[in-house]
Amino acid sequence: MSSPYITTIGLEVHAELHTNSKMWCGCKNDPTEKKPNQNICEVCMAHPGTLPVANHEAIKKVITVGCAVGGIIADFTEFDRKNYFYPDIPKGYQISQYKLPIVVGGMVNGKALTRIHLEEDTAKSSHDNDGYTLVDYNRAGVPLMELVTEPVIHSAEEAVAFARELQRILRYVEASDANMELGQMRIEANISVSKDKEKFGTKCEVKNINSFASVFGAINYEVKRHIAVYEKGEKVIQETRGWDEAKQETFSQRKKENAHDYRYFPDPDLPKLYLHKLFNIDEIKKSLPELPSVRRERYAKYNLQLNYVDILIDDVHMSNYYDSVLSSVGENNAVLVANYLLSDTLGLLAKDGSLKLPSSDNFAKLINMNIRGELSSRGTKDILAIIMKDDQDPKEYAKKHNLIQTNDTEALKKIIEEVLSESPTQVADYKSGKEAMFMYFVGQCMKKSKGSGNPALFQELLKIALQ
Ligand code: ADP
Ligand code: MG
């Protein structure tokens, strides 16, 4: 039975930008730093008298994401102070953007975006220390992008598909590593249900969701909860909720604060930004990489196994590697390259953690030798395992170890002649109908060529010679 309730969802996604330095100071932006309070200075610790300087690399990354999603890059933008007091926010306010975001509009996975703006991340608090709270400021002031969607998502499935596609885009344009487990991408889901198509229900916002599975779980939980409230004839209260991973439940955190509680105002320490004067937006648009949706369509034309397409599209490094091999091997060999890369190479990697992907040049050389018939598939796999150890030139290795197959028809014919003249009884047997002898001749030829003859070519030539 279909539900009379319509679900409406709007997402707010935060992503830590991948930049060299923090948003307002020269401190290293290093999310891998384990030791607390290493990458801090007077500016990100908000010592009196210090002034922020906006990181243009971060602004450019937000513009790049905006171009990738087809949003409008604002002519004019500014930074605002969002005032609130908490130990993870040393200034007593967060620098964010309120009325004038860098990007307006755009679309991801068919879902309309409201805006993308730039702000700073907070420090990290840890609460379980014998009653004390410890604060690590390495993350304070790291550039943080916030993307907001229109309320146009209608199920948990759609929300997860949206978030996955956004994650791919952020990775393809190298704006963010967007790893949810590491908190580099965090999602807030606004959820409401209503029986009335024309009128939204009251929304609740579930904060800081750290995995796709939790996005899915939290939305479905909220939808069920709202419906149960309405079915009892009660009202949903607008509030901020958290997600309890262990219980798989949302829980009330606080009643929703309003924008005026933050007393937003333009930050007087930072200049206004005329983006089209500061950045060459057309140049940024032109230098966009191929986006995941376009790449997916191109791979679909190659007739790859469906799971190979998914593996490649979800791993931009693997996919770029694959493409660079294809560029020297040719798109007509797309299936062959995918098989060697995603079956053989990944298989070897899974078995032996000390192996590495060879350079794409060496990998392409290996595949080219296979295509030209210089290596059998056995030989190709053996040399693959070698070059995954030390990334050496596969051609040099094959030459040095006499592994190159001979495709020289005349040379192979000579070997065949010798083998056949040395085996008169076997030839007679074959001619009287003992077809199994054929593989005996192939074996003898391979032996005489010391393994260097191309077995497929031997077979072809033997058939002619035995007629
Ligand atoms: P707030 O001022 O409470 O933060 P916004 O209007 O800025 O609310 O919207 C925040 C997010 O909530 C956006 O993603 C928006 O699409 C979504 N949203 C707004 N109203 C609803 C609703 N009734 N149901 C679901 N999502 C909503
Ligand atoms: Mg919000």
Ligand code: ZN
């Ligand atoms: Zn600093």
